[in-house]
Amino acid sequence: MSPSTAITPEKILSGDRSALARSITQAESVLPQDTINTRELLTALMKHTGHSTRVAITGPPGAGKSTFIEAFGNLLISNGHNVAVLSIDPSSTRTHGSILGDKTRMTDLSRSEKAFIRPSPSSGITGGVSPGTREAILLCEAAGYDWIIIETVGVGQSEVAVRDMVDCFLLLLIAGAGDELQGLKKGIMEMADLIVINKDDGQNRDHVKRAKSDLSQALRLIDHESGNPAELISCSALEKTGISDVLGCIEKFIDREKTSGRFLERRKQQNVRWLDDLIHRHMLNLFYSGGALQDQRLIAEEELRSGKKSVFEALDLVVNSK
Amino acid sequence: MSPSTAITPEKILSGDRSALARSITQAESVLPQDTINTRELLTALMKHTGHSTRVAITGPPGAGKSTFIEAFGNLLISNGHNVAVLSIDPSSTRTHGSILGDKTRMTDLSRSEKAFIRPSPSSGITGGVSPGTREAILLCEAAGYDWIIIETVGVGQSEVAVRDMVDCFLLLLIAGAGDELQGLKKGIMEMADLIVINKDDGQNRDHVKRAKSDLSQALRLIDHESGNPAELISCSALEKTGISDVLGCIEKFIDREKTSGRFLERRKQQNVRWLDDLIHRHMLNLFYSGGALQDQRLIAEEELRSGKKSVFEALDLVVNSK
Numbered sequence: 001m002s003p004s005t006a007i008t009p010e011k012i013l014s015g016d017r018s019a020l021a022r023s024i025t026q027a028e029s030v031l032p033q034d035t036i037n038t039r040e041l042l043t044a045l046m047k048h049t050g051h052s053t054r055v056a057i058t059g060p061p062g063a064g065k066s067t068f069i070e071a072f073g074n075l076l077i078s079n080g081h082n083v084a085v086l087s088i089d090p091s092s093t094r095t096h097g098s099i100l101g102d103k104t105r106m107t108d109l110s111r112s113e114k115a116f117i118r119p120s121p122s123s124g125i126t127g128g129v130s131p132g133t134r135e136a137i138l139l140c141e142a143a144g145y146d147w148i149i150i151e152t153v154g155v156g157q158s159e160v161a162v163r164d165m166v167d168c169f170l171l172l173l174i175a176g177a178g179d180e181l182q183g184l185k186k187g188i189m190e191m192a193d194l195i196v197i198n199k200d201d202g203q204n205r206d207h208v209k210r211a212k213s214d215l216s217q218a219l220r221l222i223d224h225e226s227g228n229p230a231e232l233i234s235c236s237a238l239e240k241t242g243i244s245d246v247l248g249c250i251e252k253f254i255d256r257e258k259t260s261g262r263f264l265e266r267r268k269q270q271n272v273r274w275l276d277d278l279i280h281r282h283m284l285n286l287f288y289s290g291g292a293l294q295d296q297r298l299i300a301e302e303e304l305r306s307g308k309k310s311v312f313e314a315l316d317l318v319v320n321s322k
Numbered sequence: 323m324s325p326s327t328a329i330t331p332e333k334i335l336s337g338d339r340s341a342l343a344r345s346i347t348q349a350e351s352v353l354p355q356d357t358i359n360t361r362e363l364l365t366a367l368m369k370h371t372g373h374s375t376r377v378a379i380t381g382p383p384g385a386g387k388s389t390f391i392e393a394f395g396n397l398l399i400s401n402g403h404n405v406a407v408l409s410i411d412p413s414s415t416r417t418h419g420s421i422l423g424d425k426t427r428m429t430d431l432s433r434s435e436k437a438f439i440r441p442s443p444s445s446g447i448t449g450g451v452s453p454g455t456r457e458a459i460l461l462c463e464a465a466g467y468d469w470i471i472i473e474t475v476g477v478g479q480s481e482v483a484v485r486d487m488v489d490c491f492l493l494l495l496i497a498g499a500g501d502e503l504q505g506l507k508k509g510i511m512e513m514a515d516l517i518v519i520n521k522d523d524g525q526n527r528d529h530v531k532r533a534k535s536d537l538s539q540a541l542r543l544i545d546h547e548s549g550n551p552a553e554l555i556s557c558s559a560l561e562k563t564g565i566s567d568v569l570g571c572i573e574k575f576i577d578r579e580k581t582s583g584r585f586l587e588r589r590k591q592q593n594v595r596w597l598d599d600l601i602h603r604h605m606l607n608l609f610y611s612g613g614a615l616q617d618q619r620l621i622a623e624e625e626l627r628s629g630k631k632s633v634f635e636a637l638d639l640v641v642n643s644k
Binding site: 060272275278280282284286300305312315318 | 361605632637640
């Protein structure tokens with residue numbers, strides 16, 4: 001890497017957007033040298049991290065996440081904040097092309113100097129979340145962003161992993177979804193700190209009113225992990241109404257969490273999970289770094305393919321060779 | 323385990339439903355003894371596996387997957403087949419309760435002696451798919467089921483893993499979903515061998531007609547992994563129309579795959595992925611089986627929690643202790 005494109009702690013701290021983008025790419029990489037560089041960079045930056053509010057925004061396709069994040073992000077910026085949006089795209093694993101990279105999404109926000117938008121392909125390793133997402137949060141914090149929004153698409157595995165990286169988990173829904181959708185949200189609703197029903201506008205208002213009443217009943221039946229049921233609120237991202245109420249709810253939630261000590265305890269717990277992920281990744285590297293084992297793995301594959309060995313016999317060929 | 327509840331190869335082969343259910347539970351378990359038992363059981367049964375048609379049915383919430391699988395499964399049974407349905411439920415990771423276990427789903431099918439329905443919680447390890455799904459497929463085959471349907475809910479990580487376990491990947495959609503939903507399907511559509519638009523009934527027919535025309539145009543732009551674009555067809559699971567056409571499409575697809583040699587090559591490739599998963603799991607067990615390392619991990623956690631060590635320093639405490 002030439003000196004002009006080198007990623008230095010100073011460049012990240014100065015808010016150099018290109019350096020930040022490249023540092024996240026580096027954090028997402030599984031190449032040994034990139035892992036070492038990321039570790040060095042983060043070690044130098046660690047004392048400049050941790051000060052942001054980390055919020056996950058998730059919801060089923062069609063809930064209006066982009067429109068909501070655009071309205072919400074612009075409100076934060078007008079309140080004097082700097083906003084980083086990290087979008088996790090679960091559908092792009094195979095092709096490594098990220099549909100969230102579409103420039104037409106969040107056009108307003110993406111033009112702001114106070115916003116940094118980063119689509120990331122997801123990875124199979126950690127259940128939908130890129131191996132570099134935790135690192136990306138810290139890098140954005142060091143670069144001066146004091147609100148970090150993690151956007152996930154779809155409802156599934158990635159949300160469980162993302163819950164483990166944020167202070168507040170916001171679930172965005174729309175009214176009038178079918179019964180099956182209501183069912184699907186069960187596991188997710190137990191994780192949500194705040195449920196926002198979007199598209200509370202026009203002819204949709206009656207639907208939203210009914211959905212709020214239904215949901216608030218359902219929420220009372222849910223055993224929320226914090227002991228408190230999720231807050232329920234509606235807004236229209238399109239008409240930009242209710243957005244500041246959502247912000248108010250998040251801030252109230254964070255305050256309550258800080259007072260109770262849960263905020264700090266959760267962040268500590270999240271660090272422990274991060275440690276376990278790092279141990280896990282280290283082991284994988286360790287195991288496969290031996291060339292003999294790689295060779296043995298190829299021999300086992302050949303035996304398996306030719307039908308000479310069952311999958312269990314092929315396994316023995318690899319693991320007993322060590 | 324008492325002799326009467328012991329899982330034997332003979333019981334599985336005789337179609338003992340209770341033994342089959344318990345053998346899948348055993349395959350999903352990560353306990354060392356369960357892993358050993360599963361391996362022994364599968365080794366004994368291996369020659370009775372592989373003869374089924376393995377189909378994944380996936381689609382967004384609300385597409386009518388349960389209704390479709392009920393209609394499709396009943397058709398298969400009336401054609402003389404035995405059908406196993408393995409449902410992967412990505413939302414139940416945290417609670418380990420499976421919403422798909424709901425008895426009200428697929429009521430007709432679940433009453434049939436020719437059908438075996440098994441909801442499984444998903445796991446973080448393999449990106450939404452339970453560690454035992456591959457094993458469950460083989461166990462169902464040994465028990466005499468010649469059609470295996472893997473149902474996944476939602477759109478995301480689990481589909482990528484499931485694609486790697488089946489012969490045919492069927493994507494169930496409905497007409498009239500928003501633009502964002504269309505976008506989300508991009509990665510999934512590249513994996514689909516067959517796209518079925520459900521709810522082609524009543525007032526919805528015009529929507530379906532338009533959606534078919536839109537989709538068939540979109541499909542031409544997609545670089546499908548098989549080189550052939552996915553087949554596109556519509557049906558009404560509710561009115562049970564078009565279901566046999568779907569079956570015909572699947573059978574035609576499988577025939578074509580067998581003729582081209584892709585069917586066998588894919589199954590071989592899937593076995594290799596299975597081998598890699600087994601190696602991966604074996605390594606994890608190996609690493610953590612040492613008690614000293616476990617202790618070191620707890621010390622590292624304590625240092626991390628107290629703030630005395632950064633996550634990277636804590637990592638060193640664990641990995642350099644070996």
